[in-house]
Amino acid sequence: MDSVPGPAYDTAGPDAEVETDVAVVGGGIAGLCTAWELARAGESVVVLEADRIAAGVTGYTTAKASALQGLAYSRIRDAHGPEATALYARSQLNAVEHTAALSGVLGVDADLERASAFTYAETAEAADAVRAEARAAGEAGLDVHLINDPADLPFPMVAAVCLPEQLQFHPRKFLLALAQRFTADGGRIYERSRVTGLHDGARCRLTTESGATVQARDVVIATHYPVFDRSLLFARLSPRRELVVAAPVPADQAPQGMYITTESNTRSLRTTPYGEGQRLLIVTGESFTPGSAAVEERFARLQHWAEERLPGFRDATVHYRWAAQDNDSDDHLPYIGPAHPGSRHVHVATGFGGWGMTNGVLAGRLLTALITGGPKPEWAELLDPRRLPPLSRTGALLKVQAEVGRHFIGDRLRTTHVDAVTDIEPGQGAVVRIEGRRCAVYREPSGAAHAVSARCTHLGCLVHFNDAERTWDCPCHGSRFATDGSVLHGPAVRPLEPRSLPAPPSSTDER
Structure with a gap:
C-alpha cells in the first residue's frame, strides 16, 4: 500500500443506472481476476468496490x-x-x-x-x-x-x-496493472460504491449506499466474507x-x-x-x-x-x-460457485483459509466457466458452495456456531465492559451502558469522547475495541468499524448508529 499508490476510479453516483452482463462486487484479487477473465471471455463487466481496489484484505496480504x-x-x-485432496492440489498448482x-x-x-x-x-x-x-x-x-x-x-x-x-x-503491482488493462478494454470499475442491496432474479439488481443501481444478468459476490448470504455461509x-x-x-x-x-x-x-x-x-x-x-x-x-x-x-x-x-x-475447502441451491445468477467466492493469492486467481477462472457455460475445471464440484459438509465435520460446524452463540448471548450477560465513560483512557475505547443502551465509546487522544451503537449491523453481536488498530471489531462474523462507526470490513454493510453522550458534570460550584 505504501510503495504502490493506485489511480482513483469514479464513484457510482446517486443517479447512476448501470447496465452490464456481469456485476462483480469486491475489488480484491478474487473480484478483479474474475472481472478480467469474464471480460476476456467477451462479457461486459462492472466492478463495484466499497473503498479502493486492491486495498482491503488483498492490499494487506503477505502475498x-x-x-x-x-x-x-x-x-x-x-x-x-x-481423491478430493488430489483435486485440490491440482487446482492450487494450476493457480x-x-x-x-x-x-x-x-x-x-x-x-x-x-x-x-x-x-x-x-x-x-x-x-x-x-x-x-x-x-x-x-x-x-x-x-x-x-x-x-x-x-x-x-x-x-x-x-x-x-x-x-x-x-x-x-499483489498491488499485479492487480493495478490488470485493472488498467481491464478498463482500457472497456471494463468499468466504480470505487467507493458500497453495495447494500441485492435482488436475485432472472435479471439481478444491485443498489449502492449512494442510491446508484446496477442491472446485471449475473452477479459475483467477492467481498472476502459474503455481504449477501442467502446460502447461510456465515454459519x-x-x-x-x-x-x-x-x-x-x-x-x-x-x-x-x-x-x-x-x-x-x-x-x-x-x-x-x-x-x-x-x-x-x-x-x-x-x-x-x-x-x-x-x-x-x-x-x-x-x-x-x-x-x-x-x-x-x-x-x-x-x-x-x-x-x-x-x-x-468448516471443511477446509473454499466456497466458489453458485451462492445457494436456488441461485442461477448469483455466485460467491469465499473461505480461502489464508490462501487467497491462489484461490482468488482460481476463482476468476472457475466462476467465468460457470457463468459463460465454458468447460468447467475438474475441481468445480469440489469447491461448490452448495456441497453438504462431511459428517466428520459436524462437530467443527457446531463448534463455530457455539462460539458465535457464546459471544451473542454471553457478551450481553456482562453488565458492562467499563463502568463509565470517564474510565476510558485517551486513545482507547470500551463498551459502556448509557441510559440502558450499550454504546461503543472511543476517547480521542485529545480527550474528547464520542459514541456509536455497540451492536454490529450484520446480525447484532456486540463489538469489541481493538487497541492496536483503533477499530470496533465484531467477534461473531468479523465485521470491523472505524471509531466513528463507518464500515471497514464486511459482512456488515451499514455503519454503527451514532449515540449521544450525556453532558459532563458542570464544574461550577452549586450553592
Whole structure:
C-alpha cells in the first residue's frame, strides 16, 4: 500500500443506472481476476468496490502463492478423502502457474520470484504433523520432499516439508496493472460504491449506499466474507486476524524460502525486494478471532519472536506493522460457485483459509466457466458452495456456531465492559451502558469522547475495541468499524448508529 499508490476510479453516483452482463462486487484479487477473465471471455463487466481496489484484505496480504499451505493436505484428506485432496492440489498448482503466466501477459514487474515453500516444525511434538503433511501432499501429487533442518534459517527445526518453485509477488503491482488493462478494454470499475442491496432474479439488481443501481444478468459476490448470504455461509465460516511486522534486513541475511508453522499460534515469514542491498523481512502470526482483546500484546509477542530467532530482524528497525483477515471454512475447502441451491445468477467466492493469492486467481477462472457455460475445471464440484459438509465435520460446524452463540448471548450477560465513560483512557475505547443502551465509546487522544451503537449491523453481536488498530471489531462474523462507526470490513454493510453522550458534570460550584 505504501510503495504502490493506485489511480482513483469514479464513484457510482446517486443517479447512476448501470447496465452490464456481469456485476462483480469486491475489488480484491478474487473480484478483479474474475472481472478480467469474464471480460476476456467477451462479457461486459462492472466492478463495484466499497473503498479502493486492491486495498482491503488483498492490499494487506503477505502475498505467498503456494500450493503447499501449512497442514492443509492432511486436513483435507481426513475430511474428504484422497481423491478430493488430489483435486485440490491440482487446482492450487494450476493457480500458481496461471499467476505467473498472467504476469507475463500483463507485462508487469510485480516483484514476482520463484521460491521454495516450507511447512516446518521446531519441536518433536509438531514434527509428526509435518511428516503427515508430507505424506498427504505427496500422495496428492505435489513434488514435495521432507528435510530435517533447512540451512536457510538461522534457527533449528526438527522437520520441514518443502515444495520448490512456488511464487511470492507484489499483489498491488499485479492487480493495478490488470485493472488498467481491464478498463482500457472497456471494463468499468466504480470505487467507493458500497453495495447494500441485492435482488436475485432472472435479471439481478444491485443498489449502492449512494442510491446508484446496477442491472446485471449475473452477479459475483467477492467481498472476502459474503455481504449477501442467502446460502447461510456465515454459519460455515470462521473469521480470524493475523498480525504482521516487517523490517529491512541485509540481503545476505534474508531467508530465500517462504516458511510457515502452526506452532506458537502460527508463524510465517518471507522476504521481498526493498531498496539497494536489502530485503524486507515479513513476519506473520498471532492468529486470533476479531474482537479479541490485547492486540498490542500480540504485536509485542510476534516482534519478540522475530527478534529472538532472526538476527537480521533483531538489528533492524520495524518499518511496517499491520493486520490481515481471513475466513476459514468448516471443511477446509473454499466456497466458489453458485451462492445457494436456488441461485442461477448469483455466485460467491469465499473461505480461502489464508490462501487467497491462489484461490482468488482460481476463482476468476472457475466462476467465468460457470457463468459463460465454458468447460468447467475438474475441481468445480469440489469447491461448490452448495456441497453438504462431511459428517466428520459436524462437530467443527457446531463448534463455530457455539462460539458465535457464546459471544451473542454471553457478551450481553456482562453488565458492562467499563463502568463509565470517564474510565476510558485517551486513545482507547470500551463498551459502556448509557441510559440502558450499550454504546461503543472511543476517547480521542485529545480527550474528547464520542459514541456509536455497540451492536454490529450484520446480525447484532456486540463489538469489541481493538487497541492496536483503533477499530470496533465484531467477534461473531468479523465485521470491523472505524471509531466513528463507518464500515471497514464486511459482512456488515451499514455503519454503527451514532449515540449521544450525556453532558459532563458542570464544574461550577452549586450553592
